Amino acid sequence: MKDNFREGIDFVITVYTKRHYLRMLVDSIHKYVKNVPYTINIVNCWHGDKSEGLKELDEMFGDDKTIKIIEGFDQSETTILQGDGSVFQSTRAEHMFTGGIDGNQKSPSTWFKINSDIKAFENSDREYICILDLDLIFLNEWVDDILPLLEDNLFISNRYDPGQIFHDAENPVPEAGLAKTMFFISKRSLYTEHTGWPNFDYRDGGGNITYYVQQNKLPHLILDNTYWNKNRRASYVRVTQPITYDHIKEWHVGGDVDGATINREHHLIDMVYGEQMYVNGKPFAFHQNRGVRNTTAKNDEWVAKATKYLEEN
Numbered sequence: 001m002k003d004n005f006r007e008g009i010d011f012v013i014t015v016y017t018k019r020h021y022l023r024m025l026v027d028s029i030h031k032y033v034k035n036v037p038y039t040i041n042i043v044n045c046w047h048g049d050k051s052e053g054l055k056e057l058d059e060m061f062g063d064d065k066t067i068k069i070i071e072g073f074d075q076s077e078t079t080i081l082q083g084d085g086s087v088f089q090s091t092r093a094e095h096m097f098t099g100g101i102d103g104n105q106k107s108p109s110t111w112f113k114i115n116s117d118i119k120a121f122e123n124s125d126r127e128y129i130c131i132l133d134l135d136l137i138f139l140n141e142w143v144d145d146i147l148p149l150l151e152d153n154l155f156i157s158n159r160y161d162p163g164q165i166f167h168d169a170e171n172p173v174p175e176a177g178l179a180k181t182m183f184f185i186s187k188r189s190l191y192t193e194h195t196g197w198p199n200f201d202y203r204d205g206g207g208n209i210t211y212y213v214q215q216n217k218l219p220h221l222i223l224d225n226t227y228w229n230k231n232r233r234a235s236y237v238r239v240t241q242p243i244t245y246d247h248i249k250e251w252h253v254g255g256d257v258d259g260a261t262i263n264r265e266h267h268l269i270d271m272v273y274g275e276q277m278y279v280n281g282k283p284f285a286f287h288q289n290r291g292v293r294n295t296t297a298k299n300d301e302w303v304a305k306a307t308k309y310l311e312e313n
Contacts, residue, residue, distance in 0.1 A: 004125075005125055005126060005127040006125050008038050008127065008128065009127075009129070009130050009143075010120070010124040010125070011029060011041060012041050012043070012120040013025065013040065013042050014043045014045065014072065014113050014117060014120075014134070015042060016047060016073075016075050016079070017047065017079075018292050019057060020060075020303065021291070021299075022057075022061075024303065024306040024307055024310060025134065025137055026040060026064070026067070027137075029138065031138070031310060032138040032142065033141075033142075035143055035144060037126075039068055039124060040064075041068050041120040042061075042067060042070065043071075043072040044057060046072070046074060047074070048076060072112070072116045075108070075112055078095050084295040084296060084297075085296030085297075085299060086292070086293050087293065088293060089108045089112075090107065090108060091107045097200065099169065099203070099207070100199075100201035101201040101202040101208070102169040102171065102202050102207075103169055104169035104200065106200050111200070117197075117198060126188070128147065128185060128186070129185070129186060130183070131181045131183070131185075132183060133183070133287060134291050134292070135294075136285060138285050139283050139309070140282055140284045145284070146279055149221055150187055154213060154220050155184060155190055155213075156184070156185050157184050158181075158183040158184065158223055158275070159180040159277075160178070160222045161178045161180055161204075162174040162177040162243055162247045162248065163175060163177040163178070164240045165177075165236055165239050166178070166203050167239055172239075174241075174243075177203070177210075178202075178207055178210050179209065179222060180206075182275075183277060183287070190209070194212060223251065223278060223279060224253050225253060225277045227275040227289075228247075229252075230245075230259070233248075259272045268286065268309065269306065270305060271288065271301070271302070271305060273290075286306075286309075
């Protein structure tokens with residue numbers, strides 16, 4: 001293999017709570033990732049007793065030879081458990097971090113996520129790296145569609161967030177936004193030859209990668225998706241200017257309509273607040289959104305509907 005990287009994809013997933021989400025994600029990888037070898041690198045962070053999470057992972061994946069468990073970080077000091085089942089990270093001033101390029105303010109959740117991903121990068125060696133959020137599953141086969149696109153693009157991202165949502169950072173204008181990393185795939189050489197490991201110096205997690213391609217006008221691909229429906233755009237009130245349809249229409253599926261309409265007409269999983277991703281016009285991945293920050297009721301809904309989809313398709 002060129003560059004001495006092994007053939008295949010290194011999936012990178014970070015978890016510190018609600019590890020049962022991993023079951024659906026891993027099942028979807030096994031079901032829909034074809035024609036390529038892969039390793040599923042799970043970075044296990046924790047709050048409280050580290051051994052409980054390790055035991056849970058072993059019970060789920062102890063016999064799965066594609067799984068590698070990597071030790072992450074103790075997040076006990078900054079984890080906030082809510083009575084409704086949602087889990088947050090502290091935003092107290094002493095726990096916040098400042099981005100080195102644009103002065104953005106980020107909580108420990110971003111620091112832990114980025115540095116956990118880096119641990120996986122440093123402990124893996126395949127040609128491709130695919131970062132995945134915990135609350136995502138694949139819906140269809142996609143490898144033969146996605147990998148060829150990386151011959152002409154430095155990376156492929158699930159979504160573009162326009163720059164006005166980064167209200168606490170410098171130059172918060174629509175065209176200075178961020179390629180998100182809920183599904184983010186590239187050749188490993190993106191990091192070894194171009195950008196270095198991801199950080200949050202610009203906008204949010206992995207923002208230095210977006211900044212690099214913006215500044216150098218380099219090719220990258222934002223996937224078509226259903227995230228920025230009319231309701232969601234209106235719900236973003238801490239912005240420097242309203243998010244209009246023109247700001248996201250290049251990638252948006254479903255038109256300038258509400259989330260219920262998009263869900264009814266396009267989503268393969270019945271979830272209004274979810275995000276569906278497309279490649280070559282085919283829906284191939286679904287992201288619940290907000291993951292561990294969701295209530296127990298929404299967590300249970302995601303587990304039931306994601307599991308049902310994977311059983312029936």
